[in-house]
Amino acid sequence: MKEPSSTLRETDDEARKLARTLLRSARYAALAVLDAETGFPFASRVLLGTDIDGVPVILVSALSTHTKALATDARASLLTGEPGKGDPLAYPRLTTQCRAEQVERDTPLHARIRARFLGRHAKAALYIDFPDFRFFRLIPQWASLNGGFGRAYVLDGSDLVIHSLANDDIAEKADAAVQDLIVRHPDLLSKLTLRLKASEAGPWRICGVDSAGFDMISGDLLVRCEFDTPAEDLDHICSNISKIAYLIP
Incomplete structure (x- = not known):
């Protein structure tokens, strides 16, 4: 140091x-x-x-x-x-x-x-x-x-570095959990695009998830969203993503 x-x-x-x-x-x-x-x-x-x-x-x-x-x-x-x-x-x-x-x-x-x-x-x-x-x-x-x-x-x-005992479990199940979240909330990605003030270029998709946040990508554009506090498990991650999407700006 x-x-x-x-x-x-x-x-x-x-x-x-x-x-x-x-x-x-x-x-x-x-x-x-x-x-x-x-x-x-x-x-x-x-x-x-x-x-x-x-x-x-x-x-x-x-x-x-x-x-x-x-x-x-x-x-x-x-x-x-x-x-x-x-x-x-x-x-x-x-x-x-x-x-x-x-x-x-x-x-x-x-x-x-x-x-x-x-x-x-x-x-x-x-x-x-x-x-x-x-x-x-x-x-x-x-x-x-x-x-x-x-x-x-x-x-x-x-x-x-993200220090979480849930890293391995999140890595194994995150993609399926995110896809399920999108199926249950078809407007999720459009809401996230607005909330994160992403460029109008699209379509946007979630390309990476971890306990500290998630990434959205559209072509060569990438936006990172960090959670206020690290998530403890997949349910917490999905809850954080939903809150970010649907909270009133």
């Missing part, structure tokens, strides 16, 4: 929520590794997903420089956060320093991550099962949040 300095603000729940949203709402990120041959930093762009515990996940080819680098040195850094119009430095961004862990094929963990990744990146189905492609979980160690000018924070890696 880095020593705080006078330029840093005290990390509060608002900063933690912003950091989690920046990380979990990103469909891609800048990945920096240490080049295995030169030792120099090497940055590239990668597609980004999240596991059920909020840990960021990447799908990479064994032929790429960054994959070879991670095989030699597991340390990596992710930059997430998108600029808009005007000064790009006025927009929040998050640098997350991680340790990469390769996900073994033909395991329940691989199957879970594969399904969640395709929910967010449908076009990855074209190559996701190629023999040279593999997943890495990037375990957050600490993070630096810049929320805009004068808003700098340091976060512990645990601030970005």
Whole structure:
């Protein structure tokens, strides 16, 4: 953990929520590794997903420089956060320093991550099962949040991870529970689109659920909604989603 300095603000729940949203709402990120041959930093762009515990996940080819680098040195850094119009430095961004862990094929963990990744990146189905492609979980160690000018924070890696005993059960049953919720409430997605002020582009669908929130996607657009308090089980998740959809703005 880095020593705080006078330029840093005290990390509060608002900063933690912003950091989690920046990380979990990103469909891609800048990945920096240490080049295995030169030792120099090497940055590239990668597609980004999240596991059920909020840990960021990447799908990479064994032929790429960054994959070879991670095989030699597991340390990596992710930059997430998108600029808009005007000064790009006025927009929040998050640098997350991680340790990469390769996900073994033909395991329940691989199957879970594969399904969640395709929910967010449908076009990855074209190559996701190629023999040279593999997943890495990037375990957050600490993070630096810049929320805009004068808003700098340091976060512990645990601030970005979802700590819940229900993670495995949610991962196994979430898709079915969400589909059942939509069947019982046919206008749910349209209500959520309005509540979350999503773009008019559509149709929108829920592409990922965990105990801390859920993701909605439409084409290349993704919106992350964090719950006020983490859900304890699937019923609590469905209840939270319904409340968000049907509460009066």
